[in-house]
Amino acid sequence: MAHIKTERSSKFAEDFCPNCCLPIFKSTPDYVHNCVDALRNTVESMKIRIAALESELRNEVVTYYRRERSMMLQIAELHEQMEHKQINSAIFLDEVTVYFPKPLE
Numbered sequence: 001m002a003h004i005k006t007e008r009s010s011k012f013a014e015d016f017c018p019n020c021c022l023p024i025f026k027s028t029p030d031y032v033h034n035c036v037d038a039l040r041n042t043v044e045s046m047k048i049r050i051a052a053l054e055s056e057l058r059n060e061v062v063t064y065y066r067r068e069r070s071m072m073l074q075i076a077e078l079h080e081q082m083e084h085k086q087i088n089s090a091i092f093l094d095e096v097t098v099y100f101p102k103p104l105e
Contacts, residue, residue, distance in 0.1 A: 015024045020035040022042060 016022065017024055017033055017035060017038065020039060022038045024033045
Protein backbone atom coordinates (compact mmCIF):
# COMPACT_ATOMS: atom_id res chain seq x y z
CA MET A 1 0.00 0.00 0.00
CA ALA A 2 1.08 3.53 -0.63
CA HIS A 3 2.20 5.79 2.14
CA ILE A 4 2.16 9.45 1.21
CA LYS A 5 3.84 12.02 3.41
CA THR A 6 2.07 15.36 3.50
CA GLU A 7 3.49 18.74 4.35
CA ARG A 8 0.45 20.99 4.89
CA SER A 9 -1.99 20.99 7.81
CA SER A 10 -5.76 21.14 7.31
CA LYS A 11 -8.80 19.24 8.50
CA PHE A 12 -10.26 19.17 4.99
CA ALA A 13 -9.24 16.70 2.32
CA GLU A 14 -6.74 18.41 0.09
CA ASP A 15 -5.77 15.42 -2.01
CA PHE A 16 -6.86 11.94 -2.93
CA CYS A 17 -4.61 8.95 -2.67
CA PRO A 18 -3.61 7.72 -6.14
CA ASN A 19 -3.76 4.09 -4.93
CA CYS A 20 -6.98 3.85 -2.90
CA CYS A 21 -8.71 7.03 -4.18
CA LEU A 22 -9.71 7.95 -0.63
CA PRO A 23 -9.36 11.53 0.55
CA ILE A 24 -6.21 12.42 2.45
CA PHE A 25 -6.97 14.42 5.58
CA LYS A 26 -3.85 16.20 6.67
CA SER A 27 -4.18 16.62 10.40
CA THR A 28 -0.49 17.29 11.11
CA PRO A 29 2.37 18.48 8.88
CA ASP A 30 4.12 15.12 9.09
CA TYR A 31 0.98 12.99 8.47
CA VAL A 32 1.56 9.74 6.60
CA HIS A 33 -1.42 8.28 4.69
CA ASN A 34 -2.04 4.58 5.19
CA CYS A 35 -4.53 3.15 2.67
CA VAL A 36 -5.63 0.27 4.89
CA ASP A 37 -6.25 2.50 7.91
CA ALA A 38 -8.04 5.05 5.73
CA LEU A 39 -10.30 2.32 4.33
CA ARG A 40 -11.02 1.00 7.84
CA ASN A 41 -11.92 4.52 9.01
CA THR A 42 -14.16 5.03 6.00
CA VAL A 43 -15.95 1.72 6.58
CA GLU A 44 -16.41 2.50 10.29
CA SER A 45 -17.83 5.95 9.56
CA MET A 46 -20.20 4.41 7.00
CA LYS A 47 -21.33 1.81 9.55
CA ILE A 48 -22.07 4.58 12.04
CA ARG A 49 -23.99 6.54 9.41
CA ILE A 50 -25.97 3.44 8.38
CA ALA A 51 -26.88 2.74 12.01
CA ALA A 52 -28.03 6.33 12.45
CA LEU A 53 -30.12 6.18 9.27
CA GLU A 54 -31.68 2.86 10.29
CA SER A 55 -32.59 4.32 13.67
CA GLU A 56 -34.09 7.38 12.00
CA LEU A 57 -36.03 5.14 9.62
CA ARG A 58 -37.43 3.08 12.53
CA ASN A 59 -38.53 6.30 14.24
CA GLU A 60 -40.23 7.52 11.06
CA VAL A 61 -42.00 4.18 10.60
CA VAL A 62 -43.35 4.35 14.16
CA THR A 63 -44.44 7.96 13.65
CA TYR A 64 -46.27 7.21 10.41
CA TYR A 65 -47.80 4.04 11.84
CA ARG A 66 -49.22 6.05 14.75
CA ARG A 67 -50.47 8.76 12.41
CA GLU A 68 -52.11 6.18 10.12
CA ARG A 69 -53.75 4.44 13.06
CA SER A 70 -55.08 7.75 14.37
CA MET A 71 -56.51 8.62 10.96
CA MET A 72 -58.10 5.18 10.60
CA LEU A 73 -59.80 5.64 13.98
CA GLN A 74 -61.06 9.07 12.85
CA ILE A 75 -62.40 7.55 9.63
CA ALA A 76 -64.17 4.79 11.59
CA GLU A 77 -65.71 7.38 13.92
CA LEU A 78 -66.90 9.53 11.01
CA HIS A 79 -68.33 6.47 9.28
CA GLU A 80 -70.22 5.55 12.45
CA GLN A 81 -71.57 9.11 12.73
CA MET A 82 -72.65 9.02 9.10
CA GLU A 83 -74.51 5.72 9.61
CA HIS A 84 -76.17 7.14 12.72
CA LYS A 85 -77.34 10.21 10.78
CA GLN A 86 -78.64 8.02 7.95
CA ILE A 87 -80.65 5.96 10.43
CA ASN A 88 -82.02 9.14 12.03
CA SER A 89 -82.88 10.51 8.58
CA ALA A 90 -84.71 7.31 7.66
CA ILE A 91 -86.69 7.41 10.92
CA PHE A 92 -87.51 11.09 10.34
CA LEU A 93 -88.70 10.39 6.78
CA ASP A 94 -90.87 7.55 8.02
CA GLU A 95 -92.44 9.86 10.60
CA VAL A 96 -92.95 12.63 8.07
CA THR A 97 -94.67 10.31 5.61
CA VAL A 98 -97.09 9.26 8.36
CA TYR A 99 -98.17 12.87 8.87
CA PHE A 100 -97.78 13.97 5.27
CA PRO A 101 -98.49 11.10 2.94
CA LYS A 102 -97.48 11.34 -0.71
CA PRO A 103 -100.18 12.81 -2.89
CA LEU A 104 -101.86 10.43 -5.28
CA GLU A 105 -100.99 10.94 -8.89
